Amino acid sequence: MSLPLTGHHVAVLLGGPSSEREVSLVSGAACADALERLGAKVSRVDAGADIAQVLTGLKPDVCFNALHGPWGEDGCVQGVLETLGIPYTHCGVLASALAMDKAKSKAVLAAAGVAVPGGGLYNRFEAAKAHVMPPPYVVKPNAEGSSVGVFLVFEGANGPPQEIVAPDWTYGEEVMIEPYVRGLELAVGVMDGKAITVTEIVPKTGFYDYESKYGEGGSEHIVPARMPPHALEKAKKLSEMAHAALGCRGVTRSDLRYDDINDIMVLLEVNTQPGMTPTSLVPEQAAAQGVSFDQLVLWITEDAYARGGAGRIASSGEASGQSAPER
Template sequence: MAGPLSGHHVAVLLGGLSSEREVSLVSGRECAAALERLGAKVSRVDAGRDLAQVLAKLKPGVCFNALHGAWGEDGCVQGVLETLAIPYTHCGVLASALAMDKAKSKAVMAAAGVAVPGGGLFERHAAARAHVMEPPYVVKPNAEGSSVGVFVVPKGANAPPQEIAAASWSFGEEVMIEPYVAGKELAVGVMDGKAMTVTEIVPRAGFYDYEAKYGEGGSRHIVPATVPPHAFEKAMRMAERAHAALGCRGVTRSDLRYDDVNDILVLLEVNTQPGMTPTSLVPEQAATLGVNFDRLVLWITEDAYARGGAGGTAS
């Protein structure tokens, strides 16, 4: 029996140039397999600097963008796809660039009434010499995902993390430093502008870092999250508002922290191309709503096709 994507040629963009390459390879592998089960002809494209030339030769009907991190998720690849007039999944140029810049996206979300942590950008060497705020606080690159390069500075710490001043640091000259919000790590997927559910993430070790996100058994997911009904509902509405304020489309994932002692909920960031790995949060949330992985991939792909022509320049 022919699948719903029979006769369609989909190029899956995976790998890429960022520090999140390995995660992208897994996301792309899973999505490509699902697209083939759905009947599509699939071209797997390890996205390098020659991406435009490769796609011009392949002439796919749509691109499934499974890239993560800089270049693939920050508006650059989206701009290439706009120029080639190839429909593509997830957010457009502006929303992708805005969401990747933590400082700018926090300002936009705060203006839309979404509670975000305080803090700001600091030159990395200055931030390594002395505490710029009283610990506990979090240090993170301004434009990376998957908790790459993130440090939690605990209360009473004698000095900031010296890694941010190292010659090997490759995440920019400014770092985002914000107060550490104690409590529960939450995530909310948003699909077609509507929140899916709330996941509570319980790392096996103290911090939800790269290994906890993608390592085998690195964290436990509780779906739905065990938070009070008012906090659950507030997390859903905050994620929807952030998605809209940044001009997002398709599927996104918002990361939040909930201080259950003081009943404080803040939204940390919006991920415009959420992971699609076996341990990823959005596929897990979709499954709880009765949408299996293949149907989720189908919806994301059809959403891109529905915009037609180019991917859309407005968002």
């Protein structure tokens, strides 16, 4: 019996020019390996300015977008793929652009009834002069991922982080500043509009920064999170609401904070292209529900192919079909 993707050509977009290039290379390699195990012809494409020309020459049946960060995750590459008429994984142009812009996505989410932190956008030079709100608070770029350029300002801090006005700052002229919500760091994967489960993240450094996310042993993931049943359900519900409000499709991951003392939960942001590295949260959540990494990659690919109007990929595997695997 043939493998699920036998006879199909998948271009895996990886790398790219963003600050999250290294993570994307690892995600893309893992997904490309899985696609090959599933029988696909795979072209690994390190996405650059010539992406349209490269894909026009390759003529893939579908693109698996494993890019992270600006350009690959903010609607730009999605627009190129729409123009070329190539089916692609994850969210479309508008949802990608909205989710990457923290200020705009927060406005949409709040209007949809999703609890989000307060705060707002500030010019980075103004924000560096004096505290714009009483500490503790969080400073982050408005359009980056993977906790790149994020600073936690603790109570008693003499002033704002001066890194945001350093000459090597490349994350835009405006920064998002939000009140810090104490408590548990949570992540919820959403697949086909339904929450998978809730992960509690315990960073070894006390802050879930880039190293905690991607470094070996940088954080402990507890699945499911150690929370009361009502809080687990609320995390799932908020994540499903956010996925729908932004017009997302395929697989997303929402990041949340839960103040377990005061029973307050807020949704921080929605990641439209969750990491697919060995330490990534969505593959780990899927595995906890009995969905293997290869099954997850197959479902994401099938979902994109079906939406592209080419019909469902003929599959003999458990993850075949247009609905998500049982979770």
